[in-house]
Amino acid sequence: MATKELRTINYEERAKDADYKRKLNKVMTEKEAVETFLHDGDSFCIGGFVMWRQPESVFREMARQAKKNLSIIDESGTFEGIDLLVELGMLDRIDIAYAITRQVGGISGTPAVERGLKEGLPRPVEAGGVMATPKDKVKSDVTPLKIVDWTNFQVSLRFVAGAFNVPFMPCRSSFGTDIPRYNNDIREISDPYENKPLILIPACKPDVAFISVQRADQRGNGQIWGFKGTDYWKGRAAKHVVLLTEELVPTEKIYENAGLTVIPAYCTDAVVHLPFNGHPTGCFGCYTVDSINFIALLLERQSRDGALEWLDEWVYGCKNHFEYCDKVGWEKLDRLAKSEHKLSRIPG
Amino acid sequence: MGHLYTTREKYAPEQLEEVKKKYTPPELVCCAGSREVIDREVVFVGIGVSDLAGAVAKLVHTPNVILVAEAGYIGFPSIAVLISPADNSAGVMAMCHQSLPEMFIDQQSGFVDVAYLGFAQMDKYGNVNVSYITGQQVKMNGSGGGGDTASSAGRVVYTVEFNPRQWVEKVDYITEPGFLDGSRDARKKANLVGGGPSAVATNRGVFRFSPETHELYLAEVFPWQDEEDIEEVRKSFPWDLKVAEGLKIMEPPTERELWALRLMDSTSNYILASVLDRPIGKIILAGRLNLEGYDEYLGMQEKAIREILESVS
Numbered sequence: 137m138a139t140k141e142l143r144t145i146n147y148e149e150r151a152k153d154a155d156y157k158r159k160l161n162k163v164m165t166e167k168e169a170v171e172t173f174l175h176d177g178d179s180f181c182i183g184g185f186v187m188w189r190q191p192e193s194v195f196r197e198m199a200r201q202a203k204k205n206l207s208i209i210d211e212s213g214t215f216e217g218i219d220l221l222v223e224l225g226m227l228d229r230i231d232i233a234y235a236i237t238r239q240v241g242g243i244s245g246t247p248a249v250e251r252g253l254k255e256g257l258p259r260p261v262e263a264g265g266v267m268a269t270p271k272d273k274v275k276s277d278v279t280p281l282k283i284v285d286w287t288n289f290q291v292s293l294r295f296v297a298g299a300f301n302v303p304f305m306p307c308r309s310s311f312g313t314d315i316p317r318y319n320n321d322i323r324e325i326s327d328p329y330e331n332k333p334l335i336l337i338p339a340c341k342p343d344v345a346f347i348s349v350q351r352a353d354q355r356g357n358g359q360i361w362g363f364k365g366t367d368y369w370k371g372r373a374a375k376h377v378v379l380l381t382e383e384l385v386p387t388e389k390i391y392e393n394a395g396l397t398v399i400p401a402y403c404t405d406a407v408v409h410l411p412f413n414g415h416p417t418g419c420f421g422c423y424t425v426d427s428i429n430f431i432a433l434l435l436e437r438q439s440r441d442g443a444l445e446w447l448d449e450w451v452y453g454c455k456n457h458f459e460y461c462d463k464v465g466w467e468k469l470d471r472l473a474k475s476e477h478k479l480s481r482i483p484g
Numbered sequence: 485m486g487h488l489y490t491t492r493e494k495y496a497p498e499q500l501e502e503v504k505k506k507y508t509p510p511e512l513v514c515c516a517g518s519r520e521v522i523d524r525e526v527v528f529v530g531i532g533v534s535d536l537a538g539a540v541a542k543l544v545h546t547p548n549v550i551l552v553a554e555a556g557y558i559g560f561p562s563i564a565v566l567i568s569p570a571d572n573s574a575g576v577m578a579m580c581h582q583s584l585p586e587m588f589i590d591q592q593s594g595f596v597d598v599a600y601l602g603f604a605q606m607d608k609y610g611n612v613n614v615s616y617i618t619g620q621q622v623k624m625n626g627s628g629g630g631g632d633t634a635s636s637a638g639r640v641v642y643t644v645e646f647n648p649r650q651w652v653e654k655v656d657y658i659t660e661p662g663f664l665d666g667s668r669d670a671r672k673k674a675n676l677v678g679g680g681p682s683a684v685a686t687n688r689g690v691f692r693f694s695p696e697t698h699e700l701y702l703a704e705v706f707p708w709q710d711e712e713d714i715e716e717v718r719k720s721f722p723w724d725l726k727v728a729e730g731l732k733i734m735e736p737p738t739e740r741e742l743w744a745l746r747l748m749d750s751t752s753n754y755i756l757a758s759v760l761d762r763p764i765g766k767i768i769l770a771g772r773l774n775l776e777g778y779d780e781y782l783g784m785q786e787k788a789i790r791e792i793l794e795s796v797s
Contacts, residue, residue, distance in 0.1 A: 184570070185584060186555070186568035186570055187570065189570070232626065233626055233627050234626045235625060236625055237622075237624055241757065242759060249623070250623070253621065254621070263616070263623050264626075266615070266616045266618065266656075267616055285627065287628070287630070287631035288554060288584065288628050288629040289588035289592075289629065289632040292588070308635060308636065308675060308676065309635045309636065310627075311635065311675055311676050312670075312676070313631060313658040313659060313660065313661050314615070314657045314659065315627060315631055332675045333675040361581075362557075362570075362572075362581055363555040363575060363583070364581065364586075365556065366585055368583060369585065420575050424782070425567075425571075427764055428768060428778060431759055431765070431768055465775070468775055472778070475782040
């Protein structure tokens with residue numbers, strides 16, 4: 137993987153792709169965006185951070201489109217979304233710092249990953265070079281899902297390096313630990329200036345970044361209110377950027393609070409107007425986390441059968457995100473919005 | 485520091501068992517942990533118990549600390565426990581909304597004085613594993629920002645419920661650096677920025693690290709922990725755990741600390757171990773996934789937040 141992701145920008149290729157970035161109106165549906173930009177074998181990342189402003193709807197759309205051989209690079213993932221793709225065997229590789237397992241109060245936060253590790257189903261797992269599905273449970277023709285460990289800072293630096301268009305970023309995290317020992321993409325060198333140890337984190341330029349924003353215009357200026365996560369860098373490192381916005385506003389509205397614009401139009405390839413795209417995660421200033429839905433779906437997905445039933449109902453049973461919202465119930469979504477608005481509301 | 489000490493003599497021996505029963509393990513952990521910071525310090529909080537300790541510090545002991553959460557929130561008043569570092573309760577009334585890499589850059593620059601973290605396994609020199617238990621083939625959550633924080637925060641206070649299995653001669657996987665091999669200047673030689681772990685706050689005492697040998701020792705206990713109890717604690721360790729000569733006796737959780745804790749964790753996420761025993765689990769098990777169930781659950785959170793907001797503003 138390293139060679140693929142470490143490539144420097146091919147300007148010819150970027151010029152071709154720039155057709156999307158130069159459009160004045162980039163609005164399309166989620167289905168079109170996933171079809172257009174995410175192909176089998178692609179790598180992608182998502183915006184937001186643990187349970188907040190994470191475009192969960194995009195995972196359901198990927199599942200509906202049955203993409204193959206994907207890889208995701210993420211700090212502290214949207215466990216629910218990643219686990220869904222793992223359940224369907226759609227992921228080849230996960231580069232991640234944190235994925236909740238047993239800390240959701242005695243139930244598994246990533247049941248498909250756990251099943252894969254123990255039983256080889258839906259797919260065998262090779263985790264961090266430390267443990268793997270027992271050999272007798274692995275069929276010879278199946279490539280295991282590979283999980284690679286990083287720290288949060290290191291994953292974010294991969295996008296920083298990608299955005300800088302340099303092959304790596306240095307840092308001083310995790311000297312003396314097993315993370316660089318097992319993760320061969322991390323290098324330790326003696327720095328040429330002070331002759332002291334330094335950790336190098338390779339750049340990442342994912343094929344697509346799906347970033348949820350509170351507000352965007354049709355040209356693709358994305359505004360974020362609250363924590364920024366690593367979205368500034370993801371929006372610049374990725375080859376294609378798809379914004380999923382709670383609110384589609386006229387550019388006039390963007391001018392009013394230009395300081396909130398994290399992703400300027402020249403980064404953006406597509407704008408999808410999709411309220412509640414983060415559900416069951418929350419969106420600062422828009423709606424709070426739907427913990428009831430989150431725990432209920434985890435409970436249902438603890439077993440393989442339960443997970444497949446859940447998929448039939450909530451993924452394949454809905455044509456698109458709006459049908460999903462119908463199914464959740466708009467009055468409940470409004471209740472989540474009301475709860476959030478008691479605390480915070482995007483200014484302007 | 486918010487340290488509160490007492491003596492065993494203040495309690496009649498027959499009283500002690502009763503006093504002990506008044507508190508749950510997470511309450512003891514959070515309250516003991518909350519006393520580890522100095523006012524005006526910059527405090528990095530984790531999630532759950534590692535946030536609650538910082539929250540109690542902020543609300544009760546050291547009101548001028550600046551709390552930071554890794555998603556990019558700085559200087560929030562702490563109005564509800566963080567289940568995620570990106571929670572809205574950290575964004576509301578925060579001094580600064582920034583990004584995740586910026587948060588860690590600030591930490592690597594030395595702005596963070598103290599950080600709260602948790603762990604699954606720890607060795608004699610404070611090296612921590614939160615990644616893999618190889619014997620049972622269990623994959624745990626992984627580093628998250630823990631590896632970065634243990635590398636670069638000024639000092640780290642670990643807050644965990646005491647469990648004999650968590651102390652090991654050698655951790656299965658070093659996720660977070662402690663004092664590495666324990667040798668003199670090991671962290672400095674490795675070029676780590678931060679000072680390493682300073683305390684481990686548990687419900688069975690607070691442990692610290694010897695400045696010379698960097699070895700973990702028992703430094704403080706609760707009043708009900710007698711010789712026998714301390715011996716039992718010592719036996720949980722695979723090495724000969726040292727006990728401080730001037731072993732200090734901690735004040736049990738105060739009313740004010742418990743008040744803060746209960747409001748912070750209004751839906752008992754960290755007081756009740758199983759999700760099914762919590763209010764949310766009961767709503768789900770009763771099949772109340774309707775608007776009424778949502779009203780009840782969100783209403784509980786909103787009510788607690790209103791009370792905290794009134795008291796901090």
